[in-house]
Amino acid sequence: MGLDVNSIRKDFPILEKKIYGKQLVYLDNAATTQKPSCVVEKICEGYYSCNANIHRGVHFLSQHATEAHEAARENVRAFINAPSNKEIIFTRGTTEAINLVASSFGDSQCEEGDEIIVSQMEHHSNIVPWQLLRSRKGIVLKVIPFDENGELQLEKLDSLITNRTKLISVTHVSNTLATINPVKEIIKKAHEHNIPVLVDGAQSIPHLKVDVQDLDADFFVFSGHKVYGPTGIGVLYGKEKWLELIPPYQGGGEMIQKVTFEKTTFNELPFKFEAGTPDYIGSTALSTALDYVTALGMDNIAQHESELLEYAREQMAKIEGMRFIGNVSHRGGLVSFLVGDIHPYDMGSILDKLGIAVRTGHHCAEPVMQAFGIEGTVRASFALYNTKEEIDILVAGIERARKMFHH
Amino acid sequence: MTINEKQDEIISEFEFLEDWLDKYQQIIDKSQSGEKMPEEEKIPENLIEGCQSKVWVTAQYKDGLVYYHGESNTDIAGGIVVMLVEILSGHTPEEILDSELYFIDRIGLKEHLSPTRSNGMLAMIKQMRLYAMALKAKENEK
Numbered sequence: 092m093g094l095d096v097n098s099i100r101k102d103f104p105i106l107e108k109k110i111y112g113k114q115l116v117y118l119d120n121a122a123t124t125q126k127p128s129c130v131v132e133k134i135c136e137g138y139y140s141c142n143a144n145i146h147r148g149v150h151f152l153s154q155h156a157t158e159a160h161e162a163a164r165e166n167v168r169a170f171i172n173a174p175s176n177k178e179i180i181f182t183r184g185t186t187e188a189i190n191l192v193a194s195s196f197g198d199s200q201c202e203e204g205d206e207i208i209v210s211q212m213e214h215h216s217n218i219v220p221w222q223l224l225r226s227r228k229g230i231v232l233k234v235i236p237f238d239e240n241g242e243l244q245l246e247k248l249d250s251l252i253t254n255r256t257k258l259i260s261v262t263h264v265s266n267t268l269a270t271i272n273p274v275k276e277i278i279k280k281a282h283e284h285n286i287p288v289l290v291d292g293a294q295s296i297p298h299l300k301v302d303v304q305d306l307d308a309d310f311f312v313f314s315g316h317k318v319y320g321p322t323g324i325g326v327l328y329g330k331e332k333w334l335e336l337i338p339p340y341q342g343g344g345e346m347i348q349k350v351t352f353e354k355t356t357f358n359e360l361p362f363k364f365e366a367g368t369p370d371y372i373g374s375t376a377l378s379t380a381l382d383y384v385t386a387l388g389m390d391n392i393a394q395h396e397s398e399l400l401e402y403a404r405e406q407m408a409k410i411e412g413m414r415f416i417g418n419v420s421h422r423g424g425l426v427s428f429l430v431g432d433i434h435p436y437d438m439g440s441i442l443d444k445l446g447i448a449v450r451t452g453h454h455c456a457e458p459v460m461q462a463f464g465i466e467g468t469v470r471a472s473f474a475l476y477n478t479k480e481e482i483d484i485l486v487a488g489i490e491r492a493r494k495m496f497h498h
Numbered sequence: 499m500t501i502n503e504k505q506d507e508i509i510s511e512f513e514f515l516e517d518w519l520d521k522y523q524q525i526i527d528k529s530q531s532g533e534k535m536p537e538e539e540k541i542p543e544n545l546i547e548g549c550q551s552k553v554w555v556t557a558q559y560k561d562g563l564v565y566y567h568g569e570s571n572t573d574i575a576g577g578i579v580v581m582l583v584e585i586l587s588g589h590t591p592e593e594i595l596d597s598e599l600y601f602i603d604r605i606g607l608k609e610h611l612s613p614t615r616s617n618g619m620l621a622m623i624k625q626m627r628l629y630a631m632a633l634k635a636k637e638n639e640k
Binding site for chain 1: 519
C-alpha cells in the first residue's frame, strides 16, 4: 500500500507557505524535515498541560511528565528494536551523541597510538569529535576511502584494522552522496576483531527501518529533527555492556545517586548519561513523530522516497550539463548535483527565488568535496510529503537557472 | 560622475525590473561581462571569504584617486562586487569613506547586507573602505 501524499501534506501546514509569491517546494529534508501538526500540538500540549520537572517529583504533574518521558524512551527503544530501555540515552542530537561516545568511550578506552576508523564520507560531526580525542589522547584517526561512484572500498578495511583499533565509526547513509553503506557487513567484520562500531543514523532514520539488534551495532545515534520530530532532541543507543563500562559524560543533577563533597556515586543507566533536566517536552514530541511515521509504515516511506529519487534522477539527467555527485545504486533519498560550471551558490540562489528550498555548499562533509575536487554541490533531498510535481518544478527551475547563467 | 550619480544610474537600471529573477539576471550579466582580474591577483591576501562564495578585491592609487578591481567565483556575488567597483573606482579616499551606499537598499538587495549572508556584501564594502583608508594614510606619510 502506497502513501496518500495528498492527505499527508495536509498534516504539514508549512507546505502551504508562499515564498516570494511562489508555492514553497521544500527539498532540504536531509538538513531538517518539516513537522506534522501532531508533533507541534504535542509540544504545545506538553507546555500547556503537563509541564513539570521530571523524576523525583512527588506531585501529580511531575509524575505525569516523568511517565510521558519514560514512555517516549520505550517508544524509541521499540522503534529501533533495542533490547532494553536502559540503552536509550536522550541527547541534543546526533552531534552530541557522537561527542558523548568520543569523550566517554574515547577517553576511558583509548591510549596514545590507539586507532579509530571513520570513513571518507563522514559528516564533520563524525570527524571533529575524533580529532579532538586525537588532541587529548594522541590516538590515530584512519579513514576508509570511497571510490569514484561514492561506494566505500570495504576491501581496504581489512588492512586498516590492527590490534590497536578501538572503534569504527561510520555513517549509515551519506548526507552528500546518498550512499547506503553496508554497515551490517562492517559490523560483522569489526566484531571478528572484537572492535565495537558506532553507526551515525542521522540520514538513515527517516528513510529506512532500523533494527539495531539485526545490525548488531554497538552504538547507533540519530537526531529527532530529521525524522519529523523537534530540534534539540536526539538519541544515543548503546549496548548495555559499553554504557556500563564507560564513565559519565557530563556531571550534574539527574545523573547522580548520592553526592557528598568526598565522593559521588552515579545513577544507573540510562540516567547516568543524562545530566541536568532532560528535554522531556522534546522526547515526548519525538515519540509522537515516531508514531506518525510508524503509522504510515517505514517501508511505504522508503518506497515512496525511492520512487521520487528515481524520477528525479531520470528527469534531471535530461538537463544539459547535469553532473551527479555520487552514483551508487543502493541510495537514500537525496541527489547531489552540479550543472556545467554554475556555482552551487548561484544555482541555489535562483532556485530560492523560485520558491524551491535546496541546500548548497559542502554539506559539512568537506573531505567528500575534496575527493571530487569541487567546492560544493546543490543537494535536493526528499521526504514522505514530496511529490513528482515538485520534482517537475525543481527540474524546470534548474533549466531556468541554467539559461540565466548562459549555459 | 560622482559616487551618487553612479548609484542613481544603477538604480535606474533596476527600477523597472519588478521580478526577482530579472534583477538577478541583471546582476549575473554584470558579473559575466565584468572585467576579469588577472589570475595572479586571485591570492589569499586579496580574498574576502564568504561561507560559499569567494570574492577577490584589489585597489590601486593613482593621482590621488582609488581604482578597484574585483571578481568572484560566483556570479551573484560577482555582480555585486562589479557594481561596487564601478561606483567607488576613480574617487578620492575621502569621497569613498564619506559615501553612503544607498543603491543596495533601493535595488532591493538589502537582504545581502545581513552579516550572516553568505556572499558577505558587508565584508566587501568594509574591505574596500579599508583599502581607501590605508591608501590615504600612506599618502599622508609622504
